[in-house]
Structures are given as C-alpha cells and as structure tokens.
Amino acid sequence: MNMNALKAQRGKPIGVSVAIIGLGLIGGSLAKAVRTHTNHHIIGFDLQKDVMTSALSEGVIDEAPERIEETLGKSDIVFLCLYPFETVEFVKQHYNDFKEGSIVTDTAGLKSEIVQFYSKLTHNAKGIDFVGGHPIAGSEKSGFSNSSDQFFVGASYVLTPHRGNRASSIEQLTALIQKIGFSSVTCMEAGVHDEMIAYTSHLPHIIASLLLKNKPNAEVNSLVGGSFRDATRVGNMNLALWTELLMCNQFNVIKILESFETEIKAVQVALKNQNVDDLSGLISFK
C-alpha cells in the first residue's frame, strides 16, 4: 500500500506521537502498521541515514529528527526495535531524554534481564513507564526493505509487565497493538516468556539450522519434500541476532535441548528394540 497516499488521505495526524527507534524488519513493519491502521504522528530513528530517508520519502514516518534526544523528547509512546543487548544500553544512555509520562516499550526476543532493569527504573521523577514486550513474528530476511504493514497480521504480541507498570500503560499499549493487526495480546511474566520461548522459537531455530547445515550432499535435493522444506525455512537466520538470543537464554535453551535429546534417544531405543508400541507412543500426537 502506498504510505504517502494514505498519509495524504488522512490529513493532519491526531492522537499520540509514536516513535520507532530502529527501522529494521520489526521497527519498519511496526511503523508501516501504525501508519496503515492509525492516524498517529510517527517519528522514526535509525543509525543508517539512508533508511531514515527512505522511510520519510515513502511516507512511512512523518518526521526523522537528526538528534535522537529530539525524537524521544516529543514522543508519547516509544518502541525500541533493537537487539536485546542494545535495548538496555539505549535506555541507560537516553534515560533523561524521554518525555514526561511517556510509555517506553521494547521488542526484544528475551525479557528477563530487560524487565529486571526496567523494574529498577520505576518511580522515576518524570513518570516514564518502561514496559517489556515481544511481537511473536520473525523472518529469515531482515532490514527495512523487507518490512511490511502486513508482517504482523495474525501474529500474537506478548507484554511482560512488572509490578511497577501503570495499568493504564498496559491498556494503552494493548489497544494500539490490537489496532495495528496483531491477533492477540497476552501478558505474562518475563521469566515465563523466556522459558517458553526457548521451546517455541529457539529450539525450532536451532533444529532448522542443524538440519540445513548438515544436509549430506546436493543429490539429496531430489528427496526433499514439504517436511524438510518447512522444517528448515528459518534455518538460514540472522546469525548475529540469533547467537545473541541463544547465548542470553543459555539456561532455558540448554534445558530444552536436554529434554529434546532425551526424546530423540527414546525414539532410537524403540527403533533398536523394534518396539512398535513404544515408537508409536513417542511420535503419536493424540
């Protein structure tokens, strides 16, 4: 959809000012979705100047201040779309730049450390509310050029509030998230998020990369059907991001790998013993 046409059609922005910090795949898609579904004023920031220029000329964002302080100072809701490590660093560095009473939320794939850090910032003088969040969507592609206002359609969004968060912030974020195309918003504890994400995302990504990497030879391609294609779709992933995610979630990932290894072993034993009932029990979903 042409964002400039949309923008022109809508006229003057109303409601809150939304800042998107980091216009990669996630940030770019969020900006486009906010543009498509709301009339909010959108401010964008990215370290790559050409990305800011594209986002501005394509009508995805309304404003691209040169200085990050200016961006943060006038934004009611800030989405930090950065790598996990960068998120905490960014907040530390720009703590004094956020607008009074604003809501700052991040989209990093791991929540425990970040939310623990946020909880220490509660009761700050300016009433800035830091809320952890994670849009459950990803791709083997990255960058603004691959972003889309359709990227989150049907995806779920998880918020990981801490005790110090204002109920009104959670309500406001939830309303916005639902408006821009997500199918559901769920609140859970950061620790629970990290434990479960190891199962639903980290494990499938590890498996996909191992399957892809260890493919015996080119001849095998004629034997590749849907099951292999599906199982390896995410295998060629953003290595910098994934190495960081897995390392940060070390203990949960190790636990899930150990339990998966046990299952794999049990299948081997059933096969060795030619025990049809055991095998059937292990691979039966019902």
Added chain:
Amino acid sequence: MNMNALKAQRGKPIGVSVAIIGLGLIGGSLAKAVRTHTNHHIIGFDLQKDVMTSALSEGVIDEAPERIEETLGKSDIVFLCLYPFETVEFVKQHYNDFKEGSIVTDTAGLKSEIVQFYSKLTHNAKGIDFVGGHPIAGSEKSGFSNSSDQFFVGASYVLTPHRGNRASSIEQLTALIQKIGFSSVTCMEAGVHDEMIAYTSHLPHIIASLLLKNKPNAEVNSLVGGSFRDATRVGNMNLALWTELLMCNQFNVIKILESFETEIKAVQVALKNQNVDDLSGLISFK
C-alpha cells in the same frame, strides 16, 4: 477441476491403460493428475467400494472392475499405491494376473526391500517389468477425499531401477511422470534412496511429532510463531504408515538420529561454555 467435464471434452481415451491400485491420497492424486494431463484410459481399484464409486462417478477413473484380476490383466502401466508391506504382498499374490509386457511400479516410501524383491522377478516369462518409485510428496491428511490433481505440482519423483529393468520402461514412466505435473524425475539406487530419505523426511517427521507432543501447556500458544508452526506442520501424521516406515528404515533412521543427537549436544556444550564462535559455527548455514 471437474473431471467428468474433462473426460467428456477429451472423448475416447487413447494410448496406454493406466491402473491405480489403492485410491488413497497418493493413488487418488495420481489418478486425478493422469486424468488432467493425459488422455489415457484409467482403471481404478480400492478395497473400499465407496471410494471406487466416488472415483467413478466423479470421472476420475474410467473403469472400476469388481475383480482385481480383471484390472491388472488389461493395464499397460500399474501404479501400486499401497503401504510398503502391502506392496510386496500384493505383487506376490497377483504375480500371475499382470498383463504381458506391462510395467508395474509402486509408490512406497522405502525402496530397498521392495526393489530387492523386484530384482528376483526379472526374466519372468511374461516380460513384466517391476520398477521401484517414490513420489516425494505427502501430507498430514490422507484418503481419496483429500486427493487432488494439484497435489504433485512442483514435487520431485524418484525412480529406483534395478539392473534387470528395461530402459524403455524407465523412459515410458519418466515421460508419464513429467507429463502429470512433477517437476523432476531422478533415478537412484534403492539403498541410497532409503539412506537419504531418512534425513530429508524421516528425521523432520520425528522432530515435528516430538515438538508437537511435548508442547508444555496451552499458555505457550501465545508464544508460537512461524518457526514452530512450520516445524510441526507434519507432526500430526498418519501413525500407521509412519510407524511402519520408520521401523522398516530402522538402521538408517537410527544412524541419522545419532548424528543429529551429536549436533544437539555440541550446541549445548557451546552454550555451557559461552563459546560464541562455536555456537555461531554450529548454527551458521554459510
């Protein structure tokens, strides 16, 4: 596409008579694809009378003889679309019923035992040529009602000939297979097929079922994204067929599971040692 309309439009069948034995997902889809792409006479057989009636009334097959002997006796090319165990049994039982000079091929997912059996039938008095084959396509759904003439579009087909097969049979089968929508036909040794299919199909199926089966709880659903959905698509599989396939390919599957387990272990070690380079090397596709 309406098969009856297609049939009427084409007029009298020409060329060879093709028999499809077993009108399940694979047999039904083959029959529909042969109908859509050729003007061959199609004879169908299934132990379930209602399936035969449907296939006949829908125009998918031209003929549904009551007796299997009659079906086999007048078919130039016979596709056996049965479970692996049934395939050998079927050929043993109906060895004398096939037409002189006909080509008999099967679609079972494992080839070594079947092709070894076929090779002993070479130089039979009636010149029947038994050729192993495997359409590389499957689904978590089964049965004639889920079959489609589009099911094989873009899929590859592997033939596993033995020394006694006639070159002309391979050529004739290859031509037919290419005509009905498969993207490629590859010939390989039965043993190589079984070793490699353990990697490209059996391993992803085992993984998918284990992932699906061991999902911690319902709460986890809000954390399910594309990677988990893709990795588990085939997890809810036809259990009777799959238990048989895995058991029959026991040694290859055990070998592949062992090697996969080693990889999983290496990832754990890299995580435990916080060795970023090792982890990156293990999950990097490039």
